[in-house]
Amino acid sequence: FQTKALPELSSQLDAEIPRYPPFLKGLPAASPEDLQSTQDELIAKLRQVIGFNQRDFQRLIQPCIDHLAAYVHLLPASEHHHHSGAGGLLRHSLEVAFWAGQAAEGIIFVASGTPVEKKELEPRWRVAAALGGLFHDIGKPVSDLSITDxxxxxxxNPFLETLSQWTTNNSIERYFIRWRDGRCKRHEQFSILVLNRVMTPE
Structure with missing residues (x-):
């Protein structure tokens, strides 16, 4: 019987055993593309519920997801509640986008207009609902968290660049988070201020 070398065993334990408090070793500066690849199945479901073909989804919705992934990166959605693990904010945002798009199916958003006109507007309202869900927590990186090397x-500075751009521009391999005191619900006030960071002109 031969025991594993200590460094090898330590590395394996680090990878497999969750630690508390979390994020003591920071979060890696992974590419936004790698982050999205972990959510491929959910993104595919989002496309289906919106009702876009692949071309329209890539043109109108995918850029918003790209920007969101670069902006929120691996940040958690909360400290102790839902989606509190690494990447929780991205996952939660995509889930709410899916649920909002699903909930918008068959809903009549406007009372005026002919049945044909209302039918034509349905996809737009569905997209609006999904994007509202996608960006509903976009203010959290501003109000709830402080990010440093x-x-x-x-x-x-979340007003100047995405988190991904910041790590690249400063050659940062891992970043560290600190939760701000008195942050409850403050993110709702900041969402509109950073929406231009993730929304596209289309």
Whole structure:
């Protein structure tokens, strides 16, 4: 019987055993494309519920998801409640987008107009509902969290660039989060201020 070398065993434990408090070792500066690849199934379901073909989805919705992934990166959605793990905010945003798009099916949003006109507007309202769900927590990185490099030398300014851009521009391999005090519901006030970071002109 031969035991594993200590460094190898330590590395395996780090990868397999959750630690508390979480994120003591920071979060890796992974590419937004790699982050999205973990959510391929949910993104495919979102496309189906919106009712777009692949071409229209890639043109109108996918850029919004690209920007969101670059902006929120691996941030959690909450400290102790739902989606509190790494990548929780991205996952939660996609889930709410799916649920909102699904809930909008068959809903009459306008009373005026002919049946044909109302039918033509249905996809637009469905997209609006899904995008509202996708971006409903976009203010959390501004109001709830402080993001720095390991030494605290660099701090992310969410008004100036995405989190992904910040790590790239400052050659940061891992970043660290701190939850702000008195943050309850404050993100709702900040969402509109950073919406232009993730919304596209289309």
């Amino acid at each position: 390991e030494d605290g030398r660099y701090q992310w």
